[in-house]
Amino acid sequence: MEGATQTQPALGRRTPYFGGPWFMSPFFERELQQRGLDEETEAMVRTFAERGYIVLDDLGVDFDAVGDRVIADLAPVHQEGDEVFNRIQDAWTESEAVRSLAVAPKVLSLLETLYGKRPIPFQTLNFLRGSQQQTHSDSFHFHSFPKHYMCGVWVALEDLTENNGPLHYYPESHLLPDYEAFGPDRGDEFVSFIGELVEAYGLEREQATLKRGQALVWSANLLHGGDPVTDIGATRKSQVTHYFFDGCSYLSPVDSDMKRGLIQFRRIVDVGTGEAIPLETENGPINMPMGDRLARLVILRLRQRSDPQMHRFVA
Numbered sequence: 001m002e003g004a005t006q007t008q009p010a011l012g013r014r015t016p017y018f019g020g021p022w023f024m025s026p027f028f029e030r031e032l033q034q035r036g037l038d039e040e041t042e043a044m045v046r047t048f049a050e051r052g053y054i055v056l057d058d059l060g061v062d063f064d065a066v067g068d069r070v071i072a073d074l075a076p077v078h079q080e081g082d083e084v085f086n087r088i089q090d091a092w093t094e095s096e097a098v099r100s101l102a103v104a105p106k107v108l109s110l111l112e113t114l115y116g117k118r119p120i121p122f123q124t125l126n127f128l129r130g131s132q133q134q135t136h137s138d139s140f141h142f143h144s145f146p147k148h149y150m151c152g153v154w155v156a157l158e159d160l161t162e163n164n165g166p167l168h169y170y171p172e173s174h175l176l177p178d179y180e181a182f183g184p185d186r187g188d189e190f191v192s193f194i195g196e197l198v199e200a201y202g203l204e205r206e207q208a209t210l211k212r213g214q215a216l217v218w219s220a221n222l223l224h225g226g227d228p229v230t231d232i233g234a235t236r237k238s239q240v241t242h243y244f245f246d247g248c249s250y251l252s253p254v255d256s257d258m259k260r261g262l263i264q265f266r267r268i269v270d271v272g273t274g275e276a277i278p279l280e281t282e283n284g285p286i287n288m289p290m291g292d293r294l295a296r297l298v299i300l301r302l303r304q305r306s307d308p309q310m311h312r313f314v315a
């Protein structure tokens, strides 16, 4: 990032966020001291705070067994006769192996350390091939109040290669402001805005080189996406789990109209327990001004139709 630091001092990546995760706190150094973490964990927390992501080598599961089980469980869902679904949402409802990756002990304990709250896995996505998804921030789709209590954990079920559509990400981009002004439903504008943003700030793109069994943890606002698949036949089996954290409210900026104060809150189900998290805060219940579950299901159906490669289980 050296060039970018020199040319764009106004990037604002040193700006803390008040009330959010402690790794974004104005008092980060003091908090770090107080926590008395071991050397290795402290280094991981620092990397995450500064760069917005971290690679985890050991998930604390028997990966050979669990990884293979996920692959075997999902093979018939990815391909059913002539129909191919590259992306399967919430397969944890059907596959215990998918669920166990989402609640892998070392992932949960790392997230608890990073965020200081209990992580709640709320969605799984399984890919057969590269997603080729354009660069984006997950916080446009999933966010919380207080902000930034959200992260993604991407697990390689196969090695990433140059050709199978590896992940890319932009270190430090997690500290840019978030993108809620692009709701509701201006996803296309959001994507082209990100393209311009990356160029204007000269953000440096990195490609993940994960091996099977490794995971990439990204914080809510880190820009990331899937590179083009240059070997058309290559698979890139992977599982992403998205997490919120206990004691927040959860929302979809992409579906919210902030200008009119209409926030599309999300009802989430804890992948670990299968239980719905109550839609309330310590101050009382949360209203759903933009419609309830029924409206949400209609929106999901419409989206499903517009994405023929997606297969969804309903949690």
Ligand SMILES: O=C(O)CCC(=O)C(=O)O
Residues within 6 Å of the ligand: 125, 127, 130, 131, 132, 133, 138, 152, 166, 167, 224, 225, 226, 227, 238, 240
């Ligand atoms: O797997 C990929 O290529 C990207 C997935 C992603 O961006 C996500 O699940 O948030």
Ligand SMILES: [Fe+2]
Residues within 6 Å of the ligand: 136, 137, 138, 152, 224
């Ligand atoms: Fe994403």
